[in-house]
Amino acid sequence: MTTMRSALWLPIFDALADPLAVARLAAEAEEAGWDGVFVWDHVSWRAPVEAVADPWTTLAAIASATERIRLGPMVTPLARRRPVVVARTTATLDQLSGGRLTLGVGLGSDRFGNEYSATGEELDERVRARMLDESLAVLTAAWSGEPVHHHGEHYTVDGIRFLPRPVQRPGVPVWAAGFPGKRAPLRRAARYDGFFPVNLQHPDEVAGIAAELAELRRRDTPFDIAVGLPPGTDPAPYARAGATWSLVEFDPDALSLDEVRGVVRDGPGR
Secondary structure, rough: OOEEEEEEEOOOOHHHOOHHHHHHHHHHHHHOOOOEEEEEOOOOOOOOOOOOOOOOOHHHHHHHHOOOOOOEEEOEEEHHHHHHHHHHHHHHHHHHHOOOEEEEEOOOOOOOOOOOOHHOOOOOOOHHHHHHHHHHHHHHHHOOOOOEEEEOOEEEEEEEEOOOOOOOOOOOOOOEEEEEOOOHHHHHHHHHOOEEEOOOOOOOHHHHHHHHHHHHHHOOOOOOEEEEOOHHHHHOOHHHHHOOOOEEEHHHHHHHHHHHHHHHHHOOOO
16 A cells, blocks of 8 residues: 555635744644645635635745645646746745745636636636646756756746756656546646646546556656545545545635644544
């Protein structure tokens, strides 16, 4: 059975929109034996949510309050972020955390908060997918520390070096998100370091994903499969199917500090 690590997966809304409160929770989680704290990345969410925190500021607070746990956005929609800014931000955050950053990436969705249509962002998922892949190419080049020469469909970087580099080499681990059964996200994930299946329904889906990824990757290097599970879910069947991380998820429409703190204090499921 795959060794399973456990993390909190926090919508940083309303009661969790305070980065200091989230940093304190992360410190408590580290003390209680959790392996990671990951946060959502949104600029808007549907009612009844009102307050929405910035993920990068919150992650910096988490990094400063902890020493061991992994952290990162899960997931950031790169198509609505400038890759050169993300290159600087991720390298700086990896430095601040001592090499503990994992970058979750995905297409994002307009469905829950109209955060694309209300802000003039690209709505076509196929275009956003191309923007995502191009952004990842820029990030990979930037994390090398060498001058980046990129002239693509959406982005241009003409000879800039992105120093200092991340602590982790060759760069920050990337987990790509996607719906089970869709081949394109799996192909994207296979080029990087992990896969985060969205809306997973059953452990058997993980076994199929693991088999497909093994076929796509054809190399024996570390690779993570992270699954989001409600509090109290037994992660063991998912570990047996090939998952390496269990991310405890919370209802964004009914968040409370007490609920999250209770999960933290109960400790991670192994």
